[in-house]
Amino acid sequence: MNAVSISDAIRLFARQHRTALDFLNARQTQLLEIGAMVGVVQHYRAYGYNTSIQNPAGAHEFRVKLSTRGHPADYSHVVCERGTTVCELHSNLSVLGGHDSGIFCVDVAIVNSGAVPTTKSKKPSQPLQNCDLISFAEAKKLVIYPMLLAQFLGIVHEVTPKFLRRDKKYRLGNDHLHPALIALGSLTPNARDILRSFKRRRYKITIAELFDIRLSASASGRNLSPFVGTISELLQGSAAAEGTPDDDSFAVTDDVDEVSGIVTTEAAAPLLERESSDAEIPF
Amino acid sequence: MSLHYVNAFAPELPYTLREQVLDYARSVEAASRDISKEAEIELTDELLDQLVLVAAVRKLHAICSSSYWLLYNSTKLLGDEVNGVRVGGTTFSRGSAHFDQLATLLGDLEAVLRDQGLSIEMLRQPYPEILSFLANERS
Numbered sequence: 547m548n549a550v551s552i553s554d555a556i557r558l559f560a561r562q563h564r565t566a567l568d569f570l571n572a573r574q575t576q577l578l579e580i581g582a583m584v585g586v587v588q589h590y591r592a593y594g595y596n597t598s599i600q601n602p603a604g605a606h607e608f609r610v611k612l613s614t615r616g617h618p619a620d621y622s623h624v625v626c627e628r629g630t631t632v633c634e635l636h637s638n639l640s641v642l643g644g645h646d647s648g649i650f651c652v653d654v655a656i657v658n659s660g661a662v663p664t665t666k667s668k669k670p671s672q673p674l675q676n677c678d679l680i681s682f683a684e685a686k687k688l689v690i691y692p693m694l695l696a697q698f699l700g701i702v703h704e705v706t707p708k709f710l711r712r713d714k715k716y717r718l719g720n721d722h723l724h725p726a727l728i729a730l731g732s733l734t735p736n737a738r739d740i741l742r743s744f745k746r747r748r749y750k751i752t753i754a755e756l757f758d759i760r761l762s763a764s765a766s767g768r769n770l771s772p773f774v775g776t777i778s779e780l781l782q783g784s785a786a787a788e789g790t791p792d793d794d795s796f797a798v799t800d801d802v803d804e805v806s807g808i809v810t811t812e813a814a815a816p817l818l819e820r821e822s823s824d825a826e827i828p829f
Numbered sequence: 830m831s832l833h834y835v836n837a838f839a840p841e842l843p844y845t846l847r848e849q850v851l852d853y854a855r856s857v858e859a860a861s862r863d864i865s866k867e868a869e870i871e872l873t874d875e876l877l878d879q880l881v882l883v884a885a886v887r888k889l890h891a892i893c894s895s896s897y898w899l900l901y902n903s904t905k906l907l908g909d910e911v912n913g914v915r916v917g918g919t920t921f922s923r924g925s926a927h928f929d930q931l932a933t934l935l936g937d938l939e940a941v942l943r944d945q946g947l948s949i950e951m952l953r954q955p956y957p958e959i960l961s962f963l964a965n966e967r968s
Contacts, residue, residue, distance in 0.1 A: 547966060549879050552945045553837040556886065559941045560841035566934040569927065570896055571843035576916050581899040584907060599911055607915040607922070608907055622911075730895060758895045761902045 575687055579653055580610055581761055582685035582728045583624075583637050585754070585772045586654050588764050590626040590635075592771040593721035598625050600664070611638040614651040617671045618662050625659065631720045632659040633680055640673040641682075644707045649673045652682035652705065656722060679706065681723050689731030690755050695740050698727040702751055709750040718750065726752040726773055831858050831874070834882040842889075850888045857884035857956065868957035870964045879963050880956065886942065887952045893938050897931040904928075 560567060587597055599608060601622045611621040624635040639655035639662065642648070661678035663671065684701060688694055702709055702725045709718075709725050718724060733741070733755050741753060752773050754760055760772035763780035770783045835854050839847050857864075858881050865872040872880075903914060904923050913922025921927055939949060951962065 547879055547883075547946065547963060549834045549882050550837075552882060552886070552942075552947060553834040555941050555945050556889070557838035557841050559938060560838060563934050563937065564841070564843075566930045567846060568843050569930060570892065570934070571845050573916075573919075574845070574892070574896060577896050577899045577903075580903050580914055580916065580921070584903040587907070599907070601911070605915070606911065607913045607920050608911040609915045612916060758899050758902075762898055 576610075576612055578685045578687050578728070578730060578757075579612055579637065581757060582654050582683055583610065583635065585728065585757065585761050585764070586635055586656065586683055586723060586726075587624050587626075588761070589723050589771040589773050590624075590628075590633075590721075592764070592769050592774070593628070595626040595628040595631075598627075599623075600625055611636070613638060614640060617666050619664050619666045619671075623662065628720070633657060633722070634659055634662060636662055640671075641679050641705060642673050642676045643704045644676050645704065648704060650701065650705050652679075652701075653685045653728075654683040656680040656682060676705070681706065681709075681718065681725055683723065683726040683728055685728040685757075687730045690727070690729045690733045690737045690753065692734070692736050692740055694729070695727070695737055695744075695753075698725075698751070699744075699749070701725075702749075710747075712748045723771075723773055724750045724752045726754055728754050728757045730756070730758055732756055831861075831877045831881045833878050835885040839885070846889075846892055849892060850885050853888040854881050854885040857881055860956070864956045864960055868960040868964075870960055872960075876960065876963055876967070880960055883947075883952065883959055883963075884956075886947065890938060890942070890949065890952060893931070893935045897935045900928060900931060 591597055599622055601607070602609060602620055605622065609620070609622045611618070618636055618639060621637065623637075626633050626635065634657050636655045636657060638651055638653060639657070640649050640651050641655060643650055655674065657674060657680060658678045661674055682705065684698060686694060699710070706725055733753070744751065754773050757772065760780055763783070764770040764772040770780055772780065775783075832851070832854060835851065839851055842850060858877070861872060861877055861880060864880070870876070900921055901923070904921065907914065913920045913925060915921075919927060942949065942952075951959065954962070
């Protein structure tokens, strides 16, 4: 390996592609939030829901809300319908806390149908009533380290505390997604230990690490949720759906740590076109 | 010293990406003793420099790759119901300028790495194997 030559070539590459790299630099987080919404859509499709996209009047593209500002009616949402069960998915929705009148903004909100106004009035939009929030997902472009888990748990505690109760009988029906932490990075070893503890404490949350890989696999198989199962299972399901592994496939070390309701998997050594996105030191 | 080769190109990257690449390279540098032990290879200064360079390249490739594939898969999953995804003032769709830009970025980076004899498959190997490869090449 000629390290000097490689270093020079990458320097030249970075100079030549400065515009694209600047764009990436500015949009990395937004791209992940788009991926989070699409991943939740795919979860509901995988469980037999029909999904339809509701755009604001006159819009022909899916408008993603990426900040706390703005009226929900100005942005797209997704309606998920299965028999008599109907829910909606909204991006960056403000919601009242589960304990008090604190207002929290969640990246993807899964809410009861009709709970979010689709037209604007003269009054500013009000945060969603907590009772109308079914579940939610948060997206981070980070490696999953202990303090990130603690922060996510804090959000669940404030917004949907019922998911942290030690109630064996409690289950979220209709195949709804439990509160989910979506991350581009892998789990640190310490974070993995903490997830085992979460399982023992019967927390009903989903940790979806290496989410771009999960999304990639579920994109190939229409009945696969990117939140359910190991990455290996997702990829196998994806390959089965298409007959042969497609060009998005990965080889995966099935180092599965199935924590029942808490998904912890480790993907390694992707073989073909794609690569996991964040720091992962495989030991 | 082990960031010698990385520091030669990192200043050309935008700040946030540069920090991501450097942080990752430093984390591999910090773990280099364990990597060396597992690979059963004595770590020289030059080997360490090369290992850290591979880590930085791996991270840069991962950043470009994941962004492209997130967008690719998002547009694929939303299907034909919409013309694209609008974020702020930007619409992403397959065939849009931004999408093509990301595709070109990833394709060109992979071409540069291939030209340098650095395969994507090699980048994706566990670090002890990469270290073994580098050591064997030198011997």
